[in-house]
Amino acid sequence: MNxxxxxxxxxxxxxxxxxxxxxxxxxxxxxxxxxxGVICAAMGMPRxxxxxxxxxxxxxxxxxxxxxxxxDYQTAMNVARAGNPGTDxxxxxxxxxxxxxxxxxxESDNLQLLxxxxxxxxxxVWPIFLGRKAFVPTVPLYLPGAxxxxxGKTLELALxxxxxxxxxxxxxxxxxxxxxxxxxxxxxxxxAQGDRxxxxxxxxxxxxxxxxxxxxxxxxxxxxxxxxxxxx
Numbered sequence: 001m002n003x004x005x006x007x008x009x010x011x012x013x014x015x016x017x018x019x020x021x022x023x024x025x026x027x028x029x030x031x032x033x034x035x036x037g038v039i040c041a042a043m044g045m046p047r048x049x050x051x052x053x054x055x056x057x058x059x060x061x062x063x064x065x066x067x068x069x070x071x072d073y074q075t076a077m078n079v080a081r082a083g084n085p086g087t088d089x090x091x092x093x094x095x096x097x098x099x100x101x102x103x104x105x106x107e108s109d110n111l112q113l114l115x116x117x118x119x120x121x122x123x124x125v126w127p128i129f130l131g132r133k134a135f136v137p138t139v140p141l142y143l144p145g146a147x148x149x150x151x152g153k154t155l156e157l158a159l160x161x162x163x164x165x166x167x168x169x170x171x172x173x174x175x176x177x178x179x180x181x182x183x184x185x186x187x188x189x190x191x192a193q194g195d196r197x198x199x200x201x202x203x204x205x206x207x208x209x210x211x212x213x214x215x216x217x218x219x220x221x222x223x224x225x226x227x228x229x230x231x232x
Contacts, residue, residue: 003150003158004114006035006104006121009138009167013067014096014131017195017205022092026069026131029061029180030102031195033205034131038141039117040200044125048201058107060181062159062215064173067100096131103162105181107155118148138167144227155181160215163223172222176214183209 008030015027015034036054045051072094079090108114121128121142129135142148150158159179164172183189189209196208 001107001109001152001154002111002114003153003155004106004108004118005143005148005150005158005162006106006141007139007143007165008035008102008104008130008141010100010130010135011138012070012096012098012130012132012135013100014094014135016095016131017193022090024092024094026095026097027193027195028066028069028097029063029178030104030130031193032059032182032208033195033197035059035104035106036197037200038128038130039120041126041128042120042124042141043116044120048199051197051200053113056108056110056113058155058182058184060105060107060155060159060179062103062105062162063100063178063180064103064164065099065101066178067097069095070098071095094132096135101167103159105155105159105162107158111149111151114149115147118142121148139226156213160219161221163221165223165226167226172217172220174217176216177220178212179215180210180212183211187211 015029015031016025017027017031017033018025036051040049040051074092074094076090079088106114128137128141130137166172188211190211192207192209194205194207196206198204198206
């Protein structure tokens, strides 16, 4: 088994998966649909592309910095009314995460697919953003060096052993880090999330089971300051 590591760092991120109208939520960590969407953009896959090729990936997220949930109040003018002539002014609330930082792991025994994803993240076809077009990443979504793949590592082991890199902190955390991973088959789950994309064209999603565990401070590997340059 192999695990691809994706650092997801940005001053603003939005990972909505329940609302679609005038109150847009955000999850507290990257959703599967959001991460697959980022990969599709990097690979140049259109909205109607077959995304079943990613079904073999099992995803996990380590919350390196939870950030804060913030809210934008937005107004759009001259919006066409549904079923009525004329236009109207529409207001909406858009929630997002500020100053959050995550380490995403994608586990699969399909090494070729992981290599394709890694290569696309290093040389994306389309621009990459974190939930909204204005939310750009702070660091690349790949690791310095030739590969972001931890070979022979399960998802849980990779997220535990991958170092904690510091950006603005002076030392590694003194509190446990939350790790959220997808469950396998009949494995016990804590909750189900409806963010497993079936088709982006029809906006259809399936449920996936997830569970949470914690990485204690003594087990956190201090990687020092995040490298200023990344080489592909």
